[in-house]
Amino acid sequence: MAEREDLYGLLAEFDSPETLVEAARRARAEGYSEIDAFTPFPVEELNEVLHLQDSRVRVLGLAGGIFGFAVALAMQSYTNFSYPIEVGGRPLYALSAFAVVAFELTVLFGALVPAIGMLALNGLPRLNYPVLAASRFHLASKDRFFLCIKAADARFDARATERFLKALAPCSVELVGA
Amino acid sequence: MSVAAETHPILPPQQSLGDVTDQIALIPLRFPTRRRWLIALACSSLLLLLFVVSVTVLFTRGVGVWGLNIPINWAFAIHNYVWWLGIGHAGTLISALLLLMGREWRNSLNRFAETMTLFAVVCAGIYPIIHLGRPWFVYWMFPYPATMKVWPQFRSPLEWDIWAVLTYLTVSVVFWYIGLVPDLAAARDRARKRGWQVFFGILCLGWRGSAVHWMRWRQTYLLIAALAVPLVVSVHSEVSLLFASGTIPGWHSTIFPPYFVLGAAFSGFAVVAMIAIAIRALFQLENLVTDDHLDVLGKVLLACGLMTAYGYIFEIFDALYSGDPHDLQTLTDRLAGVYWWSYWGAIVFNFLFLQLLWWRPARRTPWVLFLISLSVAIGMWLERYMILVTSLYRDFLVSSWGLYQASFWDWSTYFGTLGLFLVPFLLVIRLFPVISIFETKEVLHEEQERANG
Numbered sequence: 001m002a003e004r005e006d007l008y009g010l011l012a013e014f015d016s017p018e019t020l021v022e023a024a025r026r027a028r029a030e031g032y033s034e035i036d037a038f039t040p041f042p043v044e045e046l047n048e049v050l051h052l053q054d055s056r057v058r059v060l061g062l063a064g065g066i067f068g069f070a071v072a073l074a075m076q077s078y079t080n081f082s083y084p085i086e087v088g089g090r091p092l093y094a095l096s097a098f099a100v101v102a103f104e105l106t107v108l109f110g111a112l113v114p115a116i117g118m119l120a121l122n123g124l125p126r127l128n129y130p131v132l133a134a135s136r137f138h139l140a141s142k143d144r145f146f147l148c149i150k151a152a153d154a155r156f157d158a159r160a161t162e163r164f165l166k167a168l169a170p171c172s173v174e175l176v177g178a
Numbered sequence: 179m180s181v182a183a184e185t186h187p188i189l190p191p192q193q194s195l196g197d198v199t200d201q202i203a204l205i206p207l208r209f210p211t212r213r214r215w216l217i218a219l220a221c222s223s224l225l226l227l228l229f230v231v232s233v234t235v236l237f238t239r240g241v242g243v244w245g246l247n248i249p250i251n252w253a254f255a256i257h258n259y260v261w262w263l264g265i266g267h268a269g270t271l272i273s274a275l276l277l278l279m280g281r282e283w284r285n286s287l288n289r290f291a292e293t294m295t296l297f298a299v300v301c302a303g304i305y306p307i308i309h310l311g312r313p314w315f316v317y318w319m320f321p322y323p324a325t326m327k328v329w330p331q332f333r334s335p336l337e338w339d340i341w342a343v344l345t346y347l348t349v350s351v352v353f354w355y356i357g358l359v360p361d362l363a364a365a366r367d368r369a370r371k372r373g374w375q376v377f378f379g380i381l382c383l384g385w386r387g388s389a390v391h392w393m394r395w396r397q398t399y400l401l402i403a404a405l406a407v408p409l410v411v412s413v414h415s416e417v418s419l420l421f422a423s424g425t426i427p428g429w430h431s432t433i434f435p436p437y438f439v440l441g442a443a444f445s446g447f448a449v450v451a452m453i454a455i456a457i458r459a460l461f462q463l464e465n466l467v468t469d470d471h472l473d474v475l476g477k478v479l480l481a482c483g484l485m486t487a488y489g490y491i492f493e494i495f496d497a498l499y500s501g502d503p504h505d506l507q508t509l510t511d512r513l514a515g516v517y518w519w520s521y522w523g524a525i526v527f528n529f530l531f532l533q534l535l536w537w538r539p540a541r542r543t544p545w546v547l548f549l550i551s552l553s554v555a556i557g558m559w560l561e562r563y564m565i566l567v568t569s570l571y572r573d574f575l576v577s578s579w580g581l582y583q584a585s586f587w588d589w590s591t592y593f594g595t596l597g598l599f600l601v602p603f604l605l606v607i608r609l610f611p612v613i614s615i616f617e618t619k620e621v622l623h624e625e626q627e628r629a630n631g
Contacts, residue, residue: 017623037389040195040364041616041623042396046389054390057397065405079321079329090333097333100416104338104345107409111349111402115356118398122391125383132386138367140387141360143195143619 008130008178009034009150010161012170013139017043020145023168024049027149030164034153038131038146056121057114064113068105076101134176144171151178187625188283188470195619198466202615203361203368206608211460215608222600229594232587233308241311243587250570250582255309257562258592260417261445262302262599263343264438264558267410268446269295270350273357274403274410282624283474285617286466289361290457291450292354293606298449299347300602301595306339308591335419342416349409353402356395359385361611377609414439421565428508428569431496437489444482444528445558448551451475455544455551457612466613469542476541479554483532490525504574512568516581520564527557 014020020037024046027035037046046052080092119125131137131148140146147170149161158175165173209215236243246253269291276284307316319340321329330337362382369375385391415435422434454475458467497505512521531553534540541547572579 038387039389039392040199040387041360041620042392043389047393050389052390052393054394055397057394058401061398061401061405075321076332079332083327083329085331085333087333094333100335100338100412100419101332101341103412104341104409107405107412108345108348111352111405114398114401115352118356118394119383121394122388124385124391125380127379127384129384129386132384137386141364141367141616142199 006178007151007158008176009148009152009156010158010165011131011134011137011174011176012147012149012165012168013136013172013174014145014147014168014170015143017045017145019169020147021045021049023147023165023170026168027147027164031155032149032153032161034150034156036148036150038137038140038148040141040143040145043145054121057118060117061110061114065106065110067113068107068109069102071109072102072105073098130176130178134174136172136174148176187629188468189286189618189622189625190465190468191622191626191629193465193622195623198618198622199364199615200368201463202466202611202613202618203365205461205612206365206610207369207371207374209608210462214460215604219601219604222597222604225594225597226601227597228590229598232591232594235587236308236591237313241309243585244591245583245585245588247580247582249573249578249580250567252566252570253582254584254588254592255305256420257559257566258595259302259305260438261559261562262298262305262595263417264414264442264444264562265446265449265555266295266298266302266346266350267414267439267442268448268450269293269298270353270406270410271443271446272450273353274406277403278400278407282621283471285614285621286468286471287450287454287475287613288357288617289614290453290607290612292350292357293603294446294449294453295350296347296354297599297602298446299343299350301599303343303347304595304598335416335423338416339420342413346409346413349402349406353399353406356399356402357614357617358610359383360387360395361615363387364615365611410442411439414442421569426569426573427502427504428497428512428565431493433489433492433496437486437493440482440485440489441558441561444479444486445555447475447479447482448554448558451479451551452548452555455548457607459544461612463613466618472544472547473538473541476535476547476550479551480532480535483529483535483554487529507572508569511572512564515568516571517564517568520560520567524557524561524564527553527560529557 012023014023017039020039021043024035024037028049028051035050037043037050039046076098077093084092086092131140131146136144137146147165147168149156149165151158155161162173162175244254246255269288272284272291273288273295277288307313310316319330319337332338359382362378363385366375366378366382369378415438418434418438421429422431424430451472454467454471458464494509497509512518531550534546534550539546540550567582571581
């Protein structure tokens with residue numbers, strides 16, 4: 001059935017990460033691809049089941065670190081070039097003396113860039129989101145584990161998908177508006 | 179330690195994930211121990227007031243109100259700076275190092291340990307600034323295009339210091355906040371009053387626990403943790419270089435960086451243990467910060483203490499082996515000079531009472547562990563004093579010998595920083611989940627799964 005614009009998807013509630021992972025696996029096997037899960041804590045198995053792969057955060061960390069390191073060396077070299085303070089014939093461009101600040105800025109940018117990047121990739125901060133309106137969704141931060149099949153999925157059909165989800169023995173199934 | 183954690187659960191298994199969520203998230207929402215918290219806040223505010231008064235006096239009358247002089251020109255300011263910064267390091271080590279090592283017991287402790295780090299670093303960072311004499315020129319430490327066309331001296335440890343501390347503070351805040359976001363969402367979902375919903379709703383950045391978000395979140399968290407561990411080592415090594423880069427006998431030693439880092443971890447773990455015991459008693463969290471947690475903290479404290487003691491031994495060995503007359507003289511000054519009490523005080527407070535921790539019931543009795551930790555905090559304070567003053571008061575030339583005594587304003591500023599630490603700390607435990615909710619649930623679930631086979 002064609003995608004319905006007023007719908008976000010169907011949300012099924014489970015009471016343990018194991019049943020959620022099993023449900024997600026069954027949904028993948030059924031051919032659904034636009035699936036998301038909402039859990040109170042990270043559930044590693046979901047990454048595999050939902051084929052979640054994204055190492056951009058790590059790349060950002062590496063890039064941030066290299067950037068910080070380069071900035072630190074450039075800054076320290078330039079200040080010594082621009083205003084040379086010669087002390088007892090010691091080298092102006094003293095890499096051993098530059099190492100501390102270079103390391104600190106490597107860490108600073110290596111931590112800040114992926115932290116900001118993680119939020120950006122996740123589309124956060126965001127004040128509202130369709131699933132947050134679901135009546136039992138507040139339990140997703142407590143002790144319930146939610147599986148969502150989105151209306152954007154090619155195989156999504158409000159009735160058929162609901163029937164499929166109910167067969168997975170969830171605690172509840174709810175239609176979420178967009 | 180690891181064997182014990184793997185064979186028997188560290189959290190009582192009969193509690194459910196929902197119980198834990200409600201228990202922690204409802205602490206800020208329906209604050210249970212208002213009275214005791216208010217008394218603590220009032221006392222801390224008095225200390226903070228003392229700090230404000232002391233700094234006002236300092237700024238209006240100059241650093242002459244302190245007892246520092248030539249040759250002891252680095253007195254309480256750097257002494258307490260090192261002490262506070264060292265305390266801060268344990269929060270990062272508990273949180274980051276133990277996360278990377280997969281030590282699950284850290285999940286009950288990391289939140290308040292990290293909070294401790296933030297404000298300990300603030301207390302540390304304020305000292306070099308107020309010590310400047312002309313603190314309004316602190317911006318001279320930054321490389322900005324000045325009209326005089328001068329730049330900071332990047333080959334000086336004093337300049338490294340500002341970069342190290344500011345980086346440390348920033349990374350600690352980021353690590354703390356990234357770890358807090360999912361819990362803020364949990365608090366948002368528990369909140370009934372509009373004000374709290376808006377407060378947590380905004381601060382949690384709209385977190386919804388999506389699987390793909392968790393995956394990226396986890397990568398980021400581990401990445402920052404992996405950076406934070408060497409950062410701690412670098413920051414306190416850099417602090418030790420403030421001393422070791424000089425030629426003063428008793429300072430000019432390659433043992434200083436590891437010696438300082440271990441001492442920092444030692445004092446910090448002591449303060450973490452004190453805070454853990456206090457928070458657990460204040461909010462009745464015995465089911466989350468268990469006797470097993472105190473047991474492990476006691477063992478870590480003992481291990482750090484023994485490594486610090488090794489540093490003491492090697493410091494003596496270093497002086498004897500070098501045969502340098504000035505180093506030997508500093509050694510005898512430490513053991514039997516005017517400030518002998520700071521050396522022997524450090525030995526007694528750091529290492530004597532510590533030996534009780536070999537005994538299991540001592541580790542598991544909160545008040546005993548608290549008193550031992552307090553003793554370690556005092557001992558490390560004396561150690562920093564000893565390292566500083568016993569080296570400076572008699573260096574190479576007899577003509578530059580002199581004595582030092584802390585003045586009233588030295589002491590009042592120091593006690594004031596306790597308020598500067600405690601007031602924001604108390605506010606944070608009032609407003610935010612004091613224990614990491616989702617990480618505790620992660621451990622609980624894993625342990626329950628293991629118990630069920």
